[in-house]
Every structure is written in structure tokens, then in C-alpha cells.
Amino acid sequence: MDSYRTGKAAFWHSPTVRTSLAFVVLAIACALLADFRISAHDPWGELGRLLLGVVQPNFTAVDYLGEAILRTLAFAFVGVGLGAAAGMLLALVFRHRTVRTLCAFVRAIHELFWALIFLQFFGLHPLTGVLAIALPYAGVFAKVYAEILEETDPEPSRILPHGTGGISALAYTRISQAWPHLVSYTAYRLECGLRSSAVLGFVGIPTLGFYLDSSFSQGQYATVGALLLLFYGLIATLKLWVRPRLLPLYLLAAPFLLGSGLPIRWQNVSRFFTEDIVPAPLRRGEGLDGLLPWLGELLADQALPGIWNTLILTQVALVVTGLLTLALYPLASRHFTNRLSGALGHTLLVILRSTPEYLLAFILLQLWGPSMLPAVVALAIHNGGIIGHLIGRRSNAIALRPDAPRGVERYAFELTPRLYGPFLAFLFYRWEIIMRETAILGILGIATLGFYVDSAIQEIRFDQALVLIVITALLNIGVDILARHLRARLRLRHTATSEP
């Protein structure tokens, strides 16, 4: 009896279990406060028509589809290429506090927010789309590259002949050692870059999202289906057409395939910095006396409701993502699948994770009408696909004894307990990403921070938009710090190379 009681106590006192339960309870509380209505009058009919479009896609508009794909690729390659180059340079000076802070700030702002900012002064010039990807990606690359370089063996630099130049030394010792990791991480980010590029279309950059948006609004579901299938095909075959030898060719060609867009009007650029983003009371010369009430009003009417909704949605989405991950990972695990079902499961997870959450939320919102439901479903599907895939792969490294139980017992007693640590580590890592996405989904009409940012920009209140964006960035940085703290407290190991 005593040992029974201690066993029970140990389970409930395990910090991992308690943390998980706290998150679930918090999510249930948040869910009670959230709005999950389906307001469209024929949601399932719309979904059916969309699925019919995917099953019977219309590939006849070759020019239209070709342009969508070409531009999506071009923006991804130029943006990720510039981001990787800048990130590598920043990684070399990453030990400086200013650089680290700057990178953290730059990557805490979603690429769609960057696009909205650049649109204000560069207009629809290709530079807007390129910088919107390159800037936040440079921040991420700098951090991860620096971590990867940090992990290399210092011994080879000891044997270098005296007088070896800094660049040669770096190239031959640290970068050469880290090369395989740098390549695989960059390839992963290129895939992310394709998703980012596609999504930038929703704010007017001529990539996939733009074409998807216009096909949707015209009800051409067969074209929507064709666009989606092409996009999945592109990502699924990434390994086949992105070859080291072809990469220089792509990078050289991409800048010429961005399209001409509209010319930059430089007076817009200077006006943006000298007038648009200067808080209204300062512009009117009211000084500090006017600034404080302005700021207070902004916080009370827009920032706080935005933060509240962002937090609620994030917590619900995080827990639903976790539950979905736990349900999905067996699909990618050799302990539960045979050859055929394994291949099918793998394909399903690849499709789930290839779908940008913004695109998915956009589609579901068209079908179900505006509420938090499409956002939660979209976030959970995309992130659950990613983590499920990683955890499934991790499970393949576990060797079970030959007489290990099968089925549900295997799931509940053998694998899930062993995988729970890495599962939480990945989930906490995605926490910040989920929050960043939650904020951005506001642009679609859900009342998170992105909604208030977007409205402020629509109504030409750039000063307010910028304050809201900075608040969003600080919120992301805060969650990132909290997640790191939790990972450390629960002793969940996590390195750059295991990053999804």
C-alpha cells in the first residue's frame, strides 16, 4: 500500500507531468473564453467544393500557374539566400550582446509584418518581398549558425601555421567542420522560405498566396486545387531539384525572376521615417503631455485586447498541437507501421507540415467564417505535422525488446513515456513560433495583435502600427525566454542540430 502511494505521489509530483497538466488546464480555461463559432451558412458545402477542386484540378491556365510558382520560387531563393549570407556574417560576431539582441528582435517580427512595413515605403517593388524574408531569416540564421559553429572542435585551429589569415582559418577549421550541419539546416530553411514566400502573396507580393486569394474570391476552386497541388509537389520534390550543383544557377537566376513590380518612390521612404512613424502627438507638437494619453489609449483599446486574444489562442493552439502530435507520431514510427502504412503515414505528415498555417487558416476561414476555430485547427495541423514527424523519427532510434507489447500497450507503456521529454522540448521550441503565427493570423480577421496592426495600417496610423508590432515582438521574445527557462527546469536537452 505504501509503495502504491509513493508511486502515485511520484507520478503527480513529477515536474514534467505537473507542467503538462498546468498547460492543459490553462488551455481549457482559455478555450472557455474563446470564440469557436462556425458562422458560414454552408461550411461543409464549401469544403466539399474545395476538395472537389483538389481532386479535379484545372491546370489549363498554364501562364497563370507558371507565374505563381516561378515568383514564389524566386522570392524564396533571393530572400533565403540573402538571409543566409547575412546570417553567416552575423554569426561570426554573434558573441556581441548588441548583435544578439538585434537578431532576437528582428526574428521576433513575422515576415508578414515586415512585408506590411516595407510595403509602406518601398511599395510593391520586389525589394519589399525580398527584405521581408531576408531580414527575419538573417536573424534566425545568425543564431543557429552561431550555435552550430560553437559546437565544432577547436583542436584543428591549434595546428594552423602561424600567420594564417582569419578568413582562411575560419573556412578551413570551423566552417569546414560544421559544413554538413550548415547545409542541412539551410536546406530546411529553404523549405520554410518557400512557405513564407507563398504566404507573402496574401499581402500583395506576386507569389502563390496572391493567386490563391484571387482564385478563391472568384470561386475558381479547380484553379485553387491546381495551385495547392503544384505547391505540395514543389515541396515534396525539393530534394530532387535542389542539388548543390544547381544551387548557384538558381541563386543567380532568381533575382531576375522577381518581376518588376512598381518603382520605389523615395519621397515615400523619407516620409515614412520622418512623419508616418512619428507618434501623432509628437507630430502635432504636443510633446510628452500628448504622448502619454495617446500611448495609454493605444494600450487600452488595441494592445491589451490584442495581447489577450493572442495569448488565449496561443495556449489553446499549443495544447491542441501537442495532443495532435501524440496522436500522429505513430504514423511516422516503425514500431507501429509496416512498409505500406509507414509510407502513407509519412506522406500524410509531410503534407500536414508543408501546409503553411497562414494558408490553411485562410482556407478554413473562407469555409467556416471568422472565429478562433480556423486558427486553432490550422496551427495544430501544421505544427502537429512537424513535431509528429520529428518524434516519429526519434522513436525509430529506440530498440524495443523482442517481446514488447503491441498496439495500445506499446504506445502507452513503451514509447510515449520515452518520447515525452523530446516531445515537450520540441513543443516548447514551437511555442514561440505558434505565438508569432497566432499574432499574424489576425490579418485574416481574428482579433489577435495582427488584426490591430493590420487595421492601423489600413487606416494609415503607421505610428500606432509600429508600436503594436514592437509589442508583438516583445511578447514573442518573452515567450521564448519562458520556454527556454521551462526547458532548463525540466532538463530537456535541445541543440541547434535537433531543431525542427
Added chain:
Amino acid sequence: MDSLALTDIVADYGTQRVLGPLSITLAPGERVALVGKSGAGKSTLLGIMHRHWQRQGVALMPQELGLVPSLSVFHNVFMGRLARRSAWYNLASLVRPFRRDVATILPLLEQLGIADKCWTASGELSGGQRQRVAAARAIHQQGELLLADEPVSALDGPLSETVMAALTEAYPTAVLAMHDVELALRYTDRVIGIADGTIALDAPSHALGPQDLRVLY
């Protein structure tokens, strides 16, 4: 080359003295064997020598070899001359080696019996092969002085002879930490025995037999 001298050097590990105080002077053209039990301070002494004489063109062959596993054998050897070329030349070589460097390095690999591994990543080689790559790098560097820590520990019989011959031919002035006493006596002019962090023996090699060194072990 200036004469090489260390005066009253010491090395501490925490509060414990592991080496010294001791003084050593090396004459140009002198090959010295450092012998002694493992843990006597040979590697520490080599490390100190490297720090002091680095600027005078020292080639270092540490026990851990310091190879870059992801780079080919060719590139690891080429690293011996990084300081002589511009950064552009070195970066270009990383992508596509120049013919004249290949023409210099291949015969050297041939001599050490690893020419067939020229384009293999050094991380895929066996311990003995890796040791020969490190030796080739040191030889390719062509410095004034070689500091080598157990340069042939992973090689047996004829191969260790080949590598010792190649190293000593390339470097008339050298300090070699060795545990193979017989080999050490044959390839050096002077033996310095280290025991308990100090010099316990310093004599010309030809005056010593293997039994004279046994006291150190």
C-alpha cells in the same frame, strides 16, 4: 633561426605544479626525443614550446592530430601552408584545388602510402591513416621546427619507420615526444627524459641504450 631557449618555465594545473621549473636550449639542427612515463609532462612541455616559439615557424603535430574530419586528406595536408597563400587562393582551393598543389601533395602522400586516400574525407580513415595525414601536413608546412607528440603511436613496424624518416628528413630541428624508446634513439641526436615534471636525463642519443632509459619508467 635564433637559438631556441626556454628559461625556468613552470606549468600549474590548479594549485598543483605539473612541470618545472626547468630550462631547455635547442641548437639549430638538433633533434630531441622527449621520453618519460605518460603523465610525466611531455605534452605539457610541447604545448609550452609551441606557445613560446610559434612565431618562428613551428609545425605542430599534437596527439589528437587536429584534423578536420569533414575535409579531404588533400585539404588537411594543404592546411599546412595556409599562411603562405592569400585568403582568396585558400578559398578557391577549398572549392577546387589548384593543380600545382595537387602535384606537390600527391608525391608526399605516395611516400607515406596514403595516395589512394587523397580525396577521402579524413574522418573516414583509420587511426593509422589519420596519423599519416597529420604527418604529411606537418611535412608540407616546411617550418623551422617540428613539435610532434607521439607521431607514430598508431603505426606499426615498417610504417612507423617510413613516417619517422620522412618527418626527420623534413625537419632537421625537432622535438618528438615518444614512448618507443628504441625508435627514439635511432632517429634523434639527443634524449631528454622527463620524470615528475623535471628533467631527469639529458644526453646524446648515441651514448644511450634502451636500458639507460628504463630508469624513467
